[in-house]
Amino acid sequence: MTGNEATPPTADRHVPVLKERCISLLAPAIELAIGADRTPVVVDATLGMGGHSEALLQRFPQLHLVAIDRDTEALALAAERLAPFQQRTDLVHAIYDEIGDVLADLGFDGVDGVLMDLGVSSLQLDERERGFAYSYDAPLDMRMDTSRGRTAADVVNGYSEEDLVRIIRRWGEEKFAGRIANRIVAARAQAPLRTTGELVEQIRQVVPAAAARTGGHPAKRTFQALRIEVNEELDVLERAVPAAVDALVLHGRCVVMSYHSLEDKIVKTVFAAGSKSSAPLGFPVELEEHKAVLKMLTKGTEVPTAAETAENPRAASARLRAVERIRNRRAA
Template sequence: MTSDTPTPPTSERHTPVLKDRCINLLAPAFERAVAEGRTPVVIDATLGMGGHSEAMLQRFDTLHLVGIDRDAEALGLAGARLAPFEARTDLVHAVYNEIPDVLADLGLDTVDGVLMDLGVSSLQLDERERGFAYSYDAPLDMRMDTSRGPTAADVVNTYAVEDLVRIIRTWGEEKFAGRIANRIVAARNTAPLHTTGELVEIIRNVVPAAAARTGGHPAKRTFQALRIEVNEELDVLEAAVPAAVDALALHGRAVVMSYHSLEDKIVKAVFAAGSRSSAPAGFPVELEEHKPTLKRLTKGTEIPTDAEITENPRAASARLRAVEKIRVRSAR
């Protein structure tokens, strides 16, 4: 986008994934809070450009939103979009595994809903200088919070070859990880890598053409791996999902959308553990403390419809899971 081209409104730049389904899953928790005479509170733990939050605030006129994002630019855009609801919002620059600290700072004990829309945002993909996309040349950055932390350039230029292999194979699920890592190291020994275009060219030269024809863009999995490493995404998620569940009030609901199997595996494990009895096998009586704390609201994962994917192609890989808290663990 050139500097003399007007920037479209945030609402036109961002189509929320599975918006209606997310809100409908959260709605009973908000309605219960209102029936009990309370102000319903929701955490949008990955605020992005605020599309889901705007829709929730429009539909529930007493709802209070806590919006969290590690990306300061996204917070600014979401703040402008949500300005009509300013009295009912708290927008916080934080990472979503910091939910307990955010709630403590706001004086909140529990919330009625938590929404997580994981992965890279539309804003981050569209801002070329952020370096998330392999489709055009840009600095090798990939930080969701550009104010801190190592960049993708730091990773490719300083990590040992065995660490690059591990990251690309594990986080990217890339079977040519060894070839790619070795070629990266060979290239950087001549000159450091600075741009996405340089990295894409290296990957193209080692991934067989046949694999690219059947598996999509040859750099897709390596870019995913680097992004996860730079932002510590899976480590953050492993702490964030239990934190979200713990933050829920009784009958509160959590909705999480993931975009690749590594994310979904973490979400599935936490939700599954909470929705089954912890009584030892063969135990004759299920004690209260052994009863499930969660009820799964989705059977497996839900996916977007063909119509939703046509409207928003980035929704194609979305997988949604949701739970309701049905028991609060007693304090030990």
């Protein structure tokens, strides 16, 4: 984008994924609070540019929203979008595994809903200087919070070949991880890799063309791996999903959208564990503390419709899961 081009409104830059389905899943918990003459509270744990939050605030005039994001630029843009609702919103700069601390600081003992839209945001992909995309040249950054932490360049140029193989294979599920790591180490011995374009060029030289034709862009999985490593995404998610469930009041709901199998596996594991009895095998009586805490609201994962994917191609890989808390947090 040149300096003469106007930045489009935030609403035009971001199409919320599965927006109506997310609202319909959270609605019963919100309406239950309203029916009990209580202000419903929902946490948007991954605010992004605020599309889901805006829709929730418009749909439910009684709703109070707590919105969390680690990206200061996203918070600023979302604040503009949500300005008409500022009396009913708390915008917080934090990582979403800190949801318990955020709610405690705001004085909320529990919430009626939590929404998580995982992965990289439209803002982060579209802002070239952030270095998330392999389709154009930019500094190797990839930090969701640009105010702190190591960059992708730090990882690419500082990790051992063994560690590069590990993260590219584990986080990127890349079968050519060994070749790619070896090439990176050889290239950086001549000069540090500083831009996405330089990294892509090295990857292209070792990923077979046939693999790229069937598996998409040859750098796609490596970029995913670096992004996950830089932002500790899966470590954060492993803490965040249990924290979200713990924050729910009785009959509160948690809705999570993931975009690759590694994320979905973590969500599935936490939800499945909470929806099963914890009574020891063969135990004659199921005690109250052994009863399931959660009820599944989705059968497996739900995916966008063909029409939604056509309107918003970035929704194509979305997988949605949702649960309801059916046992009081203090029952155990």
